Amino acid sequence: MALIPEFSKIDHTNWERKDYFDYYYYKIKTKYTLNANIEITDLLNIKNEKRLKFFPVFLFAILKAVNQNKEFRMSFDKDGNLGYWNFVLPSYTIFHNDDKTFSDIWSDYSGEFTEFYNTVTGDIIKYKNVKGIIARPDRPANYCHVSALPWLSFSGYSHDTFSESSLLFPLIRFGKYFYENNKVLIPFAVFVNHAVADGYHTSKLINDIQDIVTSAEKWLK
Secondary structure, three states: OOOOOOEEEOOHHHOOOHHHHHHHHHHOOOEEEEEEEEEOHHHHHHHHHOOOOHHHHHHHHHHHHHOOOHHHHEEEOOOOOEEEEOOOEEEEEEEEOOOOEEEEEEOOOOOOHHHHHHHHHHHHHHHOOOOOOEOOOOOOOOEEEEEEEOOOOOOOOOOOOOOOOOOOOOEEEEEOOEEEOOEEEEEEEEEEEOOOOOHHHHHHHHHHHHHHHHOHHHHOO
16 A cells, blocks of 8 residues: 655754755755765575565665655655655666666656566566666656665765755665675665755665664564
8 A cells, every 4th residue: 555645844044954055055055975884694594485676675775764754755745845755665677678767757656575576677667668867757756766776786986066056855876796705795875965964864874774684573574
């Protein structure tokens, strides 16, 4: 069952992050990228046993963690009010192997793994042959962008844009997993607007993803 998005406005005057938000959003306009390796040994083993596709499995872990942390569900509404959504859904890219282009699509979010997995795999099949940057239009306002770089085990990843943006949601990337010391690791990067999340919050997000992945046997059924 699809969740109903709800937007809660922030009382900016009494908000504990007021000074930090104003400083990093209006004054020095800081954004940053944090990179880390996430261990997925057990997740990969369970995924292989159940013959599931890796992308929607790992995407579920990412979105579950994002939705546990309201700092990464913050945005402005259509009237310019600052607030946060009760949940965000995944906006992600699909790759067209014939011409090496990609397209953006999105899927509804569910906190129940099987429903989420079936929704994402179904949407990928439905839109896999739709070309252009936007393959699925009408993306809801509550989203988190995630994409994969399965061709490279990168050690660092960063973003740069020429124009200013009011985007507060994180941009998440992960690469090709690799083996090291009998463990399977996957490079992970998250691009963050400092106005809504400091190093503590972003570290917590990454650690939450690791915890969710480590406990995969509890939800990967």
